[in-house]
Amino acid sequence: MSNIKFTATKLVGTGKSGTLRPGPNGYYTLPIGGLNIFNSMGAYYTAQGARELFEQSAVLMRRIADGNLKGENGHPKQQPGQSDDQYFNRAMIIEETNVSHHFRSIWLDENFGKDHPELGNPDLIAIMAEVKPSGPHGPALQAALDNPDENVCFSIRALSKDFIQ
DSSP: OOOOOOOOOTTTTTTOOOOOOOOTTSOEEEEEEEESEEOTTSOEEOSTTHHHHHHHOHHHHHHHHHTOEEEESSOOOOOTTOOHHHHHHHHTSOOGGGEEEEEEEEEEETTHHHHOGGGSOTTOEEEEEEEEEOSTTHHHHHHHHHOTTOOOOOOOGGGOOOOOO
């Protein structure tokens, strides 16, 4: 009888350990999303139009400037009987009882793809952030960030507007 083993391979061959270290105030500088790239569900996020959110979005810029841009644990699930419009509207808000982190700053790294040729996408623009675990689910995020074998992912749902084609 042979054994079959599945293991995380994201860092294999990169020489990286997966160990993240926060800055002096506990904030981690991380890529939280990407533009000009497909996400894990096959949707393509273009940079066209996204730059405007960083330059002109009153809500995003006001929340960052006021120090109250937060994120939540997980992604909302569409509830039974919930219309698509209701679900999309829910995805645009952060539920206070589900907060897991605070964003101190968010910016675009236009050269991320060029600076990381191993990714094979020179047009890739990284959405970077300074993130700190906080809120009711902050300890869960902290545990994930402290685990070198766990791939912590963020959703940029609040920066997007979903629509049905």
